Amino acid sequence: MTGRKKLCASLIMLAVFVCTTFFAMYASQKQSIEALALNTSFRALGKEEADKISKAASPAYGDAVQALPNEAKKQDYITLIAALDVPTVSDALGEKTVSESIGSAAYNNAAALVRTKQNELLRALKKAGVAYTLENRYNTVLSGVAIRIKTSDFALAEGEITALGGTAVLSETYAVPKTISSSASTYEAAETKDGVTENKVDVQETGIFNSENSPYDGTGTIVAVLDSGFDYTHSVFQKALDDATVAKSLADISSALASTNAVKTTPTLTAGDVYYNNKIPFMYDYADFDADVYPLESEHGTHVAGIIAGDDTQNAVTRDSQGNETQLDYRVRGVAPKAQLALMKVFSDVDAGAKQSHILAAVEDCVNLGVDAINMSLGMSSGFAREVDKEYCNLVYDKVRGEGISLICAASNDYNSTYGSEANGNLPLTSNPDSATVGSPSTYDAALSVASISGVKTPYIEFEGSPIYYIE
Numbered sequence: 001m002t003g004r005k006k007l008c009a010s011l012i013m014l015a016v017f018v019c020t021t022f023f024a025m026y027a028s029q030k031q032s033i034e035a036l037a038l039n040t041s042f043r044a045l046g047k048e049e050a051d052k053i054s055k056a057a058s059p060a061y062g063d064a065v066q067a068l069p070n071e072a073k074k075q076d077y078i079t080l081i082a083a084l085d086v087p088t089v090s091d092a093l094g095e096k097t098v099s100e101s102i103g104s105a106a107y108n109n110a111a112a113l114v115r116t117k118q119n120e121l122l123r124a125l126k127k128a129g130v131a132y133t134l135e136n137r138y139n140t141v142l143s144g145v146a147i148r149i150k151t152s153d154f155a156l157a158e159g160e161i162t163a164l165g166g167t168a169v170l171s172e173t174y175a176v177p178k179t180i181s182s183s184a185s186t187y188e189a190a191e192t193k194d195g196v197t198e199n200k201v202d203v204q205e206t207g208i209f210n211s212e213n214s215p216y217d218g219t220g221t222i223v224a225v226l227d228s229g230f231d232y233t234h235s236v237f238q239k240a241l242d243d244a245t246v247a248k249s250l251a252d253i254s255s256a257l258a259s260t261n262a263v264k265t266t267p268t269l270t271a272g273d274v275y276y277n278n279k280i281p282f283m284y285d286y287a288d289f290d291a292d293v294y295p296l297e298s299e300h301g302t303h304v305a306g307i308i309a310g311d312d313t314q315n316a317v318t319r320d321s322q323g324n325e326t327q328l329d330y331r332v333r334g335v336a337p338k339a340q341l342a343l344m345k346v347f348s349d350v351d352a353g354a355k356q357s358h359i360l361a362a363v364e365d366c367v368n369l370g371v372d373a374i375n376m377s378l379g380m381s382s383g384f385a386r387e388v389d390k391e392y393c394n395l396v397y398d399k400v401r402g403e404g405i406s407l408i409c410a411a412s413n414d415y416n417s418t419y420g421s422e423a424n425g426n427l428p429l430t431s432n433p434d435s436a437t438v439g440s441p442s443t444y445d446a447a448l449s450v451a452s453i454s455g456v457k458t459p460y461i462e463f464e465g466s467p468i469y470y471i472e
Helices: 003-020 033-037 089-093 105-127 151-163 250-257 261-265 300-309 356-369 387-402
Strands: 077-083 132-138 144-150 167-170 196-198 222-227 282-285 317-319 325-327 340-345 373-376 406-410 447-450 459-463 466-469
Touching: 077 151, 077 356, 089 105, 089 387, 105 132, 105 144, 105 151, 132 261, 132 356, 144 151, 144 356, 151 167, 222 300, 222 356, 250 356, 261 356, 282 356, 300 340, 340 356, 356 373, 356 387, 387 406
Parallel strands: 222 340, 222 373, 282 340, 373 406, 406 447
Antiparallel strands: 077 144, 077 167, 132 144, 196 459, 317 325, 459 466
8 A cells, every 4th residue: 555545544543533432313214303403422342351461380281371350250152362373474474465465375375374374273183182173274464363162172272373373362252342322412602702712623414524624545555344233235335436546346356255254254245345436445343253244233333434434415314202203404424535435344243342362354355355444433342351352352453554554543532441340439449450441452552542632613611812721
């Protein structure tokens, strides 16, 4: 990716988070479109807090095995990501990007070596008596597999992984992000009277940052959105782009598809299944292993994608409970209306939350497809259960950055890691005073961690040339 495109992608995503993470566009034509006038925010509910862990030696494998967190021990099954000691495809290609090298001898040889090592591990696990379900294979920025096992088999499985020079990473689960609405009057600008003036924040009626005067409109870029699900039939995603300027065509998707994790989990998948239009050239459900990304419950993914690159050609319409329509005097225009979208659903329709193993599969496909930016408006405030998990995932995302992809993550707005500890008054222990407020994955070195602000027109009073802000 060129320096200009990378700068463009970074600026676009920064504008999305800083100015619009708190705001919603209308989420679905099957729901009330009155959400256009509402103020919404990402609310990461966080994972179940894991108790502080201590290292424990396994009788069979010594200090190489670390104990499971107490919360994980309560589960009947867990998902382990086995990171193997063999170069990833990204490592093997050196300075060349993965998306540009798909199908080359170097790419195929590297992928074959990883698969050989994967099969070696799977045979070892079977021989050791570990019953597993293979969930994902990784080779792009991570060499390994994700397996679902009985919690009671954890030490045995981790021992086999370690014996092959690998690292066992515990796959955590991210809670479904939610939108929180407040009064529509929040968006109403204060009238100039009695010495009160309006704060000229450049937002549209929807609360989305007004980028019409920006030289960057997303042309020639593609943004991957990893989220809860997407109403891809929504009007904001129907406006056709100029085929001559798009980042990814149907032919590009067809060429890259065979290398994706999407095909590994759904072997019958075709380019026609994942390509919707030239606005959305790729969509896949990594949690339920199909091309249906439509949300069953949460509209969060739809509004995030719309904020980034939505563009309604007509003024918005609101519907009441009886289906009566009212034409509004404004339309939805995302921050980068000419950008393409790769919609990646990572929250299951069946199971609660999003597994880290599924998120990593989607991230790998972002590299395979050669997207310009990844948006992850999700996270957990209380961080990782084990330091080894954090360290390895940090290395994985470093490789994403090495591919020239901007990784933009929500900093979280879930209070802090001690919230919910009622016995301590929601305060940290004196023995462990950490009260972290920034959550993973935004804490990775490779991520641009961005907090949201309320991008409304805030009233203030001027006193001796200085503004004094207030809330009515």
